Amino acid sequence: MAKHLKALIGPSILNSDLSKLYEESQKLLDNGADYLHLDVMDGHFVPNLTFGHPIVKCLRSKIKNAFFETHMMVSNPEQWISPMADAGVNQYTFHIEPVNDVEDVCRKIKENGMKVGVAIKPGTPVSEVEKYISLSDMVLIMTVEPGFGGQKFMENQMEKVKYLREHYPLLDIEVDGGVGPATIGCCADAGANMIVSGTAVIGSQDQAATIKLLRDTVIESIK
Ligand SMILES: O=C(CO)[C@H](O)[C@H](O)COP(=O)(O)O
Numbered sequence: 001m002a003k004h005l006k007a008l009i010g011p012s013i014l015n016s017d018l019s020k021l022y023e024e025s026q027k028l029l030d031n032g033a034d035y036l037h038l039d040v041m042d043g044h045f046v047p048n049l050t051f052g053h054p055i056v057k058c059l060r061s062k063i064k065n066a067f068f069e070t071h072m073m074v075s076n077p078e079q080w081i082s083p084m085a086d087a088g089v090n091q092y093t094f095h096i097e098p099v100n101d102v103e104d105v106c107r108k109i110k111e112n113g114m115k116v117g118v119a120i121k122p123g124t125p126v127s128e129v130e131k132y133i134s135l136s137d138m139v140l141i142m143t144v145e146p147g148f149g150g151q152k153f154m155e156n157q158m159e160k161v162k163y164l165r166e167h168y169p170l171l172d173i174e175v176d177g178g179v180g181p182a183t184i185g186c187c188a189d190a191g192a193n194m195i196v197s198g199t200a201v202i203g204s205q206d207q208a209a210t211i212k213l214l215r216d217t218v219i220e221s222i223k
């Protein structure tokens with residue numbers, strides 16, 4: 001991997017106590033999280049519901065400086081671009097599967113002042129997302145079927161990560177789903193540099209140590 005890629009750890013608060021969203025988020029940041037990965041689900045693109053821009057806006061009012069990525073598991077990502085920008089989101093990562101005009105969505109996200117992330121589910125070939133790399137800041141390779149935290153990591157998705165790293169040495173590549181101390185080695189070896197981890201970090205007795213272990217493993221691969 002190229003030397004100036006950054007190893008960044010973005011915990012997912014999906015399986016935390018959401019009645020304490022602010023406290024849980026601040027604790028993760030205090031324990032070394034590089035950014036927050038906020039899972040937005042609409043009950044349509046995925047069979048689950050979480051929260052939307054009103055909650056993100058409340059969180060932003062209490063946490064001024066952290067980088068917020070929203071992982072938009074929604075059928076109509078275009079609909080939420082402006083509300084999420086207004087809520088203070090820094091990066092808008094959306095799934096390309098339900099979208100007709102991906103390029104247009106990428107453009108609108110940029111026009112709204114956010115970074116662009118393009119995401120694919122495990123069943124979507126990497127060639128589908130490769131088309132949009134020039135319009136985006138990051139590619140998310142899902143390592144579980146989106147919709148729920150706490151699922152088993154799908155190692156076969158590492159082929160996609162390896163392909164992207166080989167062809168795009170400077171690309172930010174994120175993995176999400178079942179990533180923790182037991183699976184970070186695979187992700188780092190394959191070339192992922194942005195790591196989402198939910199259950200493994202939230203459930204850890206020592207969040208700071210777990211976040212550091214994840215980051216150190218990626219840094220070791222970047223060298
Ligand atoms: O997008 C997601 C699920 O659709 C979550 O970000 C992901 O599952 C993180 O949680 P865990 O690390 O527990 O798998």
Ligand SMILES: [Fe+2]
Nearest residue numbers: 012039071176
């Ligand atoms: Fe996610």
